[in-house]
Amino acid sequence: MGINYGYPDVNAVGSLMYTDNGESLEYIAGLPFKTYLYLAGLLVFAGCALLMKPLKKRHQRIALFTVFFITAFWSSSKDYIQGKSEGFVSVFRSGLPEIRFFRDSYESYEEIRKDNLRYAKVIETSDHWNPQVTETGYDTYILVIGESVRKDFMHAFGFELHPNTPWMSSRNGLFFDNYISASGSTTLSLTNALAVREKNVTNLSDNLVSLANKAGFHTYWISNQHMKGIYDSPVGIMGKKAGFYHFLAPNRSDKGGPDEMLLPFVRDALAEKKGKKLIVVHLIGSHPQPCGRLTENFDKFIGSRNISCYIKSIENTDKLLSDIAEMAGQDKQRWTMAYFSDHGLLFVDKGTENTNLTHGDSMKQNFQVPFFITAFDAQSQTRITHFRSGLSMLPLLSQWMGIKEPKLESDCDWLRDTDCAGQKSVVNFKNELKSFDSLAEDNPVLP
Structure with a gap:
């Protein structure tokens, strides 16, 4: 290591x-x-x-x-x-x-x-929210959290070697071209994106799920990631705050499966006739090594076997997003869906037949990930070119859901292409803030 x-x-x-x-x-x-x-x-x-x-x-x-x-x-x-x-x-x-x-x-x-x-005290700890809900035109909010997806490997964000996002590429909605994840690993990224961070300390009780609960939403957390290793995962702890939660592989020794196994639980959540709903779907998708999770072979060999599997895993995620949107449409709900990846990856053995991708915090591509919002009534494709940071994800999502919360107040209109202050910071593996601009490039070099 x-x-x-x-x-x-x-x-x-x-x-x-x-x-x-x-x-x-x-x-x-x-x-x-x-x-x-x-x-x-x-x-x-x-x-x-x-x-x-x-x-x-x-x-x-x-x-x-x-x-x-x-x-x-x-x-x-x-x-x-x-x-x-x-x-x-x-x-x-x-x-x-x-x-x-x-x-x-x-x-x-x-x-x-x-x-x-x-x-460990989060489940029993009260949150500090005081939200007000405004009308947005939507009742069902679906948040899909991807895993280890670099934006530059998605056709919808400029990848030219294979059309691996046919649904997203043709879908109307908001495309955030310069979204950067909060950190370069799942736990550091999602705890900083979905919970309040104050003075380098994450207040896990004040998170997206507890905010939605307090605002009167019915909440669901459906995950293909482990709830615990030796300790309970902080991300899993946030998920357990939901009114309904399900982990395909809750314990360290349990084995999950392809992300498609989550769809029946998503369908059940969509089918429940309730008021406003927040449905969080946490994927395992493109986590290294993606070849071990493919249920079918890749369509096109690009660079190396590992990279070919990685590109195919992104295509599978695009298909899953399409399936979720189709299910939501069948129920004739006023739905909107957001998708982003927790973090990116960096190259190892670049330019060789063993080219692969792994975790890191030293390259811009460790943080350059996709972020996309669509809805049943989205009329056009809009590109958000100004930077958005995962450290501001919680106020952005609260605006998306129509929740006004004093702790998350900001002058920024997160869902419009406007310049917002403080959007170029990331958290490194030492849990320290670092300037995104100071990082090196890790552009693809495929054999």
Whole structure:
């Protein structure tokens, strides 16, 4: 992991806590080829070390240990002696990789553990909403959350190598050409997009579902992602605030299936004759490795097998969106549907026959994802070219749903092509705000 992402951080440890065994294997399968070369080299060196004769003389062992200790702790010990550090414990804040790995792992784990103690109280904690509902012309709001979709791999947003979004490309609605996700991983992105973030702390009790509940909506959360790993997923906790929730694979050891398995539950939610409804559908779709989730082979080979499966997985999501819209239309409801992806991906082994995609936070394409809103009565295609950030998703969705909430008040008209302040920030894997403009490009290079 360190070769590809650096030292352990909140995202890395959080992914370990919230993920399942299948996703862990998929992560390993998606590592760059160079990673396996490094591991092979380490095994060779380890084997050579085992074959070496140990030092027999005591003074030689002491001398070797002294060299190691001075090298590892010289800088931090010097700062302590000169009074430049905060106490003796700071001596162990050495930059030595072996020490820093365990230190960063422990500190990140402690942060995750404390967050989960706080998250565990969310179900019993009251929200702080005071909403008013205005008429929008719609009664049924369908929010589909995609998984790991880069915007530049969708035909509706300019991908030219394969028409993999026939429904969306021809559908009237709002296309957000410069929407950037809140973060580069599912948990960090969706907690920051769908709950209130104040001073770098996410208040999980004040989330989209609790807002809709307070506004009198009937709420549904239908998910193809796990509700818990070692800990309850923060995203799953938000989902459990819904009046009805269903997870295809609730526990770490459970195995889900294709996203199409969600459709019967969506159909049941649409069929219920109630007032205003919010139906959230959380997909697994294009999560690395997509070949393992396809129920049929890809139609066209593009670049590599992994990329071909990825492009096909996006086509499957487009078909699912079409099916949901058709079901909503059959019930003659006044419906509107929004679709966005939680985050994008970056290339590994770019330009080779092993070209693949994986998680990251260092590239613009980790955050450049699709966002699209349509409705039963959408009259034309409108492009929103100004930037919109996932960190502003909650006020945007509240405007979409016709909910006025003092905590979410803004001068921005989110659903019109107007310039809004503060829309170029993202959250990196250390849970810190970072400028989107400072990130590098990761443009496709296919063999």
